[in-house]
Structures are given as C-alpha cells and as structure tokens.
Amino acid sequence: MKMKAAVMTGVGMPLSIQEVDLAEPKANEVLVKIEATGVCHSDLNAVNDATTPIPTILGHEGAGTVVSVGPNVYKVKPGDKVALSWVPYCGTCEFCVTGAVHLCESAFGPMFDGTLLDGTSRLSHNGEKIYHNSLLSTFAEYAVVPELSCVKLPNEMPLAQASLIGCGVATGYGAAVNAAKVTPGSTVAVFGIGGVGVNAIQGAKIAGASKIIACDVKPANLDIAKQFGATHTVNVTEGDAAEALRNLTGGFGVHFAIDCSGNTRATESAWNGTRKGGTVVVVGAFNPAAALNLPAGGFHRVGKILKGSFYGDTQPYRDFPTIAQLYLDGKFKLDELVLDRISLDDINKAFDSFHDCNCINVGRSVIEFSPAAPIETADKVEVQIEVTKLSL
Numbered sequence: 387m388k389m390k391a392a393v394m395t396g397v398g399m400p401l402s403i404q405e406v407d408l409a410e411p412k413a414n415e416v417l418v419k420i421e422a423t424g425v426c427h428s429d430l431n432a433v434n435d436a437t438t439p440i441p442t443i444l445g446h447e448g449a450g451t452v453v454s455v456g457p458n459v460y461k462v463k464p465g466d467k468v469a470l471s472w473v474p475y476c477g478t479c480e481f482c483v484t485g486a487v488h489l490c491e492s493a494f495g496p497m498f499d500g501t502l503l504d505g506t507s508r509l510s511h512n513g514e515k516i517y518h519n520s521l522l523s524t525f526a527e528y529a530v531v532p533e534l535s536c537v538k539l540p541n542e543m544p545l546a547q548a549s550l551i552g553c554g555v556a557t558g559y560g561a562a563v564n565a566a567k568v569t570p571g572s573t574v575a576v577f578g579i580g581g582v583g584v585n586a587i588q589g590a591k592i593a594g595a596s597k598i599i600a601c602d603v604k605p606a607n608l609d610i611a612k613q614f615g616a617t618h619t620v621n622v623t624e625g626d627a628a629e630a631l632r633n634l635t636g637g638f639g640v641h642f643a644i645d646c647s648g649n650t651r652a653t654e655s656a657w658n659g660t661r662k663g664g665t666v667v668v669v670g671a672f673n674p675a676a677a678l679n680l681p682a683g684g685f686h687r688v689g690k691i692l693k694g695s696f697y698g699d700t701q702p703y704r705d706f707p708t709i710a711q712l713y714l715d716g717k718f719k720l721d722e723l724v725l726d727r728i729s730l731d732d733i734n735k736a737f738d739s740f741h742d743c744n745c746i747n748v749g750r751s752v753i754e755f756s757p758a759a760p761i762e763t764a765d766k767v768e769v770q771i772e773v774t775k776l777s778l
Contacts, residue, residue, distance in 0.1 A: 391509075391526035392733045393516065394442045398434055400734045401444070401525070406516060409508040411456035411530045418468060418531060422549040423448040423524035424750035425736040426581070432519060433737065439500035442517035443509060446472040447750070448524030449548035452536065459533045467539045469548045469710070471556075471702040472520035474503065474534035488697045497521060503532050524549075525733060527755055537706040540714060546727060546752045547720035550581075551709050552702075554750075555720070557669055558585025558646065559709055560698020563593055566642045566667045570594030573640040575631050576616070577656055578647030578670055579607040580747045581723070584614045586644045586669075588718055591615035595642075599634055601627055601652070610748050614719055622655065631659030639664060646670050650678045657692065665691040669698060723749035730755070 387408050392401040411417045424447035432438045448470040452462050462468055475482050475490035482490050496503050500517030508530040509516035509523065522531050539548055561582070562568045574590040576583050579602040590598050591614075599618045600611035608619040620630045632639050641664050643656035648670030656666045657680055672678070680692070698705075712718035728736060728751050736751035 387528065389527040390730060391443050391523075392445075392730055393511070394433060394438065394440060394444055396440060397436050397438070401433075401737070403731055403733075404511060406443070406526070407510045408526075408528055408530060409510075411454065411459075411508070412504065413457040414459060414533050415456040415502065415508075415530050416459055416462060416468075416533055416536050417453045417455070418448075418450045418470070418529050418536065419453050419755075420445075420448050420524050420527060420529055421450040421755055422546040423753045424550050424553065425733065425753065426553055426750065427740055427747075428553070429525075430737055430740050437498075438519075439517040441511070441514075442500055442519050443523035443526050444519045445524030445526070446470075446520035446522050447549050447553045448522055448529065449539070449545040449552070450529075453528070455533070461533055462536045462538055466536075467541055467543060467545065467548070468536040469539055469551045469706050470522050470524065470529075470531060471535050471537060471552050471700075471706070472522055473697055473700075473702075474521060474532040477534070485701065486699070487701050488699050493521060502530070525730065525753070527730075537702050539707060539710045542714060543710045546724050546754060547713060548710065549752060550720060550723055550750055551706050554581035555585045555709060555723070556700045556702070556705055557698040558582040558587075559589035559592075559718075560700040560705060561586045561644050561646070561667050561669045561695050562589030562642075564699035564701075564705070565669070565693060565695035566590075566644055566665050568593035568595050568642050571596045572642060573597040573599070573635050575599045575601055575620075575640045575643040575656060575659060576611075577601045577622075577627075577643065577645045577652040578649070579604070579611045580646065581749060582669060583644075583646040584611060584723070584748045586646055587611060587614045587616050590642070590644075592712065592717065597634070597640075599631060599640065601631075601655075607748060613722065622652070627652075627655040628658035635661070638662075641665070642667070644669065648672055650676045653678055654680065657690065660690055663689045665693065667693050667695050669695045724752050725749040726751040727754050729753065
C-alpha cells in the first residue's frame with residue numbers, strides 16, 4: 387500500500403514529505419493506522435545523529451487503530467485502539483521472565499539497524515529500502531509494528547493524548563512509581579521539568595508524596611510544574627540546590643530524588659539533597675564523556691541508593707492502561723501536554739521549535755491524521771490532515 391510519510395534523507399536535514407510503500411505485516415506484526423504521533427526531542431537527536439540509517443521514517447510516540455494483523459497475533463485485533471511502545475520485548479529471556487521487560491535486549495539490535503524484529507524492513511520508495519525507527523516509524527499515515535509494541539486502550543481514550551503515553555509520559559510516571567517506588571507521605575525532588583519531569587511529578591503525586599519539589603533553570607517551567615502537582619520549586623541557578631532541598635525538609639533532605647535532566651551536576655545535587663537511606667533515580671541520558679562525582683567519604687554510612695532507570699522501568703501492558711485510566715478518571719493530566727495539533731506537512735516547524743530556548747518544553751507538538759475507513763489492501767490511501775491549535 388502507498389502512504390504519506392516524513393522521511394529523513396540526510397543528517398541534519400529537514401524531513402521530506404513523500405509517498406512511500408508499506409508492505410503487509412508478517413507473523414507477529416500488526417498494521418496500525420497512525421492517528422496521532424508526538425514529536426519528541428529524541429527525534430531531533432536522531433536527525434542529528436550520524437549513526438541513524440538513511441533514509442528512515444522517524445517517530446516513536448504513536449497511537450492509532452489496528453487495521454489488520456499478521457499470523458500468530460493474539461493481543462490485538464482489527465478495530466482496537468492502541469498506544470505504541472518503542473521497546474518491544476521477547477518475553478522469554480532472563481530479564482523478561484523476572485518482570486524486568488525494560489531490560490530485555492531483543493529490540494536493540496534491530497532498532498540500531500533500522501529494521502523490524504526479523505531484521506527486514508516493510509518500508510520502501512521506488513523499490514529502495516527505507517529504514518524503520520524504534521521499530522515504529524510513526525511519522526506516517528500507517529505503520530507495521532511488532533505485536534508487542536501494541537497496547538490496547540479503552541475505546542474512549544482520545545488518541546492525541548494516548549500517543550504521548552508511550553515515551554515521556556510512561557518514563558516519567560514509571561521513574562516515580564516503578565523505579566523510585568515513591569511511598570505515601572514521602573518527600574520527592576524532581577530535577578529537569580520537561581516532558582519527562584512533569585510526569586515524574588504526576589507519578590509522585592499519584593503515589594501519595596506529601597511534598598514534591600520541582601528543580602529547574604527556567605522560571606516558566608517551575609510555574610508549569612505547579613500545575614502538575616509540584617508543591618514547591620527550586621531555581622537551581624539561584625543557589626545551592628541540595629541546600630535548598632534540605633531547608634525544605636527539616637534539614638534531612640528528600641526521601642526520593644528523580645533526575646530527568648541528563649546533567650551530571652543535577653544528579654550530584656540530587657544525591658547531596660537526599661537524606662540518609664534515600665533513593666536517587668536517574669532517567670536522563672548522560673553525555674558519555676561527562677563525569678559523575680559523588681562524595682566518597684562515608685559513602686557506606688549514608689545508605690543511599692543510586693539507580694539508573696531506562697524507560698521508567700515500564701511494563702507497557704501494565705502501565706499504559708493504568709495511565710490511560712488515570713487520565714479518564716481525571717487523575718492524570720495529558721490534555722495540557724498537547725501543546726500543538728499540527729499536520730504532517732508542518733513537522734519541520736515542530737523540529738525548529740526545539741531550537742527556541744524560550745519554547746515551552748513540557749509537552750509535545752502532536753501530528754494528527756483525520757480518521758479514515760480501515761482498509762485491508764489498497765493501491766493508494768488518501769488522507770486529509772486537519773490542523774488545530776491547543777494552548778497550554
């Protein structure tokens with residue numbers, strides 16, 4: 387079938403809107419009509435990464451409707467609403483069988499190679515292969531994805547909001563609930579109030595934290611953090627952040643600190659601002675050349691935990707429906723994370739906004755495709771795209 391897609395044709399270049407070919411799903415694969423997809427900063431990283439295979443269709447935050455399924459697919463059926471996870475897992479390795487599906491390595495070889503799990507691509511243009519991104523490639527009208535990337539959601543779940551669950555929302559929520567295991571009545575600091583940080587705040591609030599302290603360099607982000615559940619804020623440019631955390635917690639420091647910034651200095655402040663026996667969770671990706679310096683003297687006596695967390699220790703089949711239901715119950719904010727609703731044709735404008743230091747970065751521009759009747763086979767699919775705006 388033919389479809390419209392945004393194709394990366396070169397490192398650092400604007401994406402090209404093209405008509406491309408999509409093959410039918412094979413065994414354990416699903417054809418999904420993409421109805422909404424978020425534009426994530428990680429997509430910009432891929433555009434600027436010389437290791438990204440070219441040409442490729444980017445996009446890893448998506449939601450839509452199942453159109454058809456290949457052989458041996460049992461978790462979803464045509465007509466199901468699904469959110470997509472960019473980290474499918476095998477279900478049989480040592481990590482998966484113990485519940486740590488976020489540590490499964492099965493997806494990463496194909497992910498880095500730009501293929502699906504079987505090492506091949508379903509995408510092409512004029513007979514030439516196009517690579518997949520994160521086994522999803524949601525910057526297109528349709529996608530063939532692994533069955534284990536499809537998580538069924540309630541029918542009443544709006545898909546623009548659902549599209550955000552699969553990356554930053556799940557990572558932030560999971561960092562607080564799964565990785566840190568925030569406890570009722572505890573104190574929590576969150577460093578880096580972006581698309582992950584605000585959801586770590588929401589996760590901490592849902593877990594019952596009594597005091598949630600947002601830490602960032604942007605006053606605007608700190609103001610926004612209060613809308614998502616922060617009880618206090620610390621501007622880290624105005625003094626010693628660790629000291630500020632101790633001052634807000636009776637001199638002890640917080641029980642839990644979650645660093646979403648990817649800055650080792652923030653992690654150091656988080657460590658120094660956490661009390662004895664506390665936990666520091668790092669979900670931000672460090673620059674490999676950076677150094678992390680923690681005090682060695684008396685390290686064993688403070689009893690603190692420093693934990694890295696990939697994808698917020700998320701289990702998609704457990705956490706995605708939980709977040710969706712929390713949203714439907716009015717307990718989790720997703721509407722406010724949809725900063726813009728744009729067309730596929732405007733995708734490069736969304737990328738340009740990442741370079742604006744004054745741009746709000748706690749949500750996403752979401753590409754929306756208008757509904758279309760499910761198809762089984764077609765030579766060409768025409769899809770009209772609607773453009774609306776939603777203010778934060």
